[in-house]
Amino acid sequence: MQSGHRDRTDQITFTYRLGDGVGYAEDSVHASISNVPAGEIAISDREFADFQEFVYQSAGITLSSAKKALVSGRLLKRLRHYQLSSYRDYFQMIMSGQEPAELQTALDLLTTNETYFFREPQHFDYLRTTILPARKPGDAFRIWSAACSSGEEPYTLAMVLADNLGTTPWDIVASDISSRVLASAQAGQYSMERAEKIPQAYLKSYCLKGVGSQAGTFLIDPKLRSRIRFLSVNLNASLPQVGTFDVIFLRNVMIYFNAETKRQVVDRLLSVLKPGGHFIISHSESLHGITDQLKMVRSSIYRKA
Numbered sequence: 128m129q130s131g132h133r134d135r136t137d138q139i140t141f142t143y144r145l146g147d148g149v150g151y152a153e154d155s156v157h158a159s160i161s162n163v164p165a166g167e168i169a170i171s172d173r174e175f176a177d178f179q180e181f182v183y184q185s186a187g188i189t190l191s192s193a194k195k196a197l198v199s200g201r202l203l204k205r206l207r208h209y210q211l212s213s214y215r216d217y218f219q220m221i222m223s224g225q226e227p228a229e230l231q232t233a234l235d236l237l238t239t240n241e242t243y244f245f246r247e248p249q250h251f252d253y254l255r256t257t258i259l260p261a262r263k264p265g266d267a268f269r270i271w272s273a274a275c276s277s278g279e280e281p282y283t284l285a286m287v288l289a290d291n292l293g294t295t296p297w298d299i300v301a302s303d304i305s306s307r308v309l310a311s312a313q314a315g316q317y318s319m320e321r322a323e324k325i326p327q328a329y330l331k332s333y334c335l336k337g338v339g340s341q342a343g344t345f346l347i348d349p350k351l352r353s354r355i356r357f358l359s360v361n362l363n364a365s366l367p368q369v370g371t372f373d374v375i376f377l378r379n380v381m382i383y384f385n386a387e388t389k390r391q392v393v394d395r396l397l398s399v400l401k402p403g404g405h406f407i408i409s410h411s412e413s414l415h416g417i418t419d420q421l422k423m424v425r426s427s428i429y430r431k432a
């Protein structure tokens with residue numbers, strides 16, 4: 128179907144609804160971040176410890192010593208950018224406040240943002256087959272994607288809600304600590320390879336194929352995008368006023384938190400989960416010993432009493 132859509136930047140033209148023929152090998156838009164060559168400037172244990180402390184204090188993320196090469200690799204291009212000869216100089220620069228935006232840039236580089244559409248599909252099946260049919264009729268349905276990275280998780284949720292909720296009002300809050308990934312989430316434009324796991328019917332209904340200079344990319348339909356509110360939120364600090372939710376997704380972020388940080392983050396989020404609401408984590412994470420407010424209903428799916 129031809130839609131003749133023009134993006135609000137008025138520079139990007141997307142003319143066709145996506146259809147058959149999409150399906151490429153998986154790729155990662157984040158590959159460039161991890162591929163920075165490391166080792167040209169050595170990072171000492173002391174310097175690494177400074178960055179460990181910085182990331183822990185600002186995001187609650189615990190970086191094990193196995194991440195030393197990763198840290199030096201990811202920050203090396205910033206040292207080059209400022210023509211600095213040591214990680215210590217870079218650390219002092221970001222702490223001095225002389226380049227205020229650089230603190231966020233460093234944090235962005237040190238967080239791991241891997242994500243994809245329909246990741247852990249059982250969660251979206253459970254939402255569609257169990258949670259949505261049991262919702263209270265008439266009430267607006269609200270989901271928070273609490274570490275949304277570049278947007279694939281909240282857009283997957285939006286496609287499922289749009290397809291299943293008919294006239295029921297719904298909205299999604301999507302948040303992350305990294306301004307870099309939030310900016311790409313808000314843009315809602317992805318390389319075509321990222322569409323691999325999106326069902327064909329959803330591609331046709333909710334995605335627009337780029338043409339001309341935008342060939343090889345697709346755009347989330349702005350109507351769907353407008354149902355999502357993107358916010359910068361540090362889960363390791365007090366939360367903004369965002370209302371209460373029927374479902375909270377907190378997937379693939381707690382792996383970076385120690386037990387105490389996990390406990391605090393989960394408690395904070397549970398304070399805005401409605402009674403009877405669902406809390407969904409990744410299959411690779413655990414809430415064992417973290418809270419007694421939740422009951423497991425399926426592996427990685429919990430419900431608040």
Ligand SMILES: C[S@@+](CC[C@H](N)C(=O)[O-])C[C@H]1O[C@@H](n2cnc3c(N)ncnc32)[C@H](O)[C@@H]1O
Nearest residue numbers: 186238241242274276304305361362378379380
């Ligand atoms: C691996 S991604 C997970 C994306 C998505 N939830 C998924 O499962 O595919 C983890 C995200 O958590 C974010 N993050 C890390 N620490 C955070 C914090 N303290 N507050 C909010 N977001 C944080 C990172 O910036 C990153 O985008």
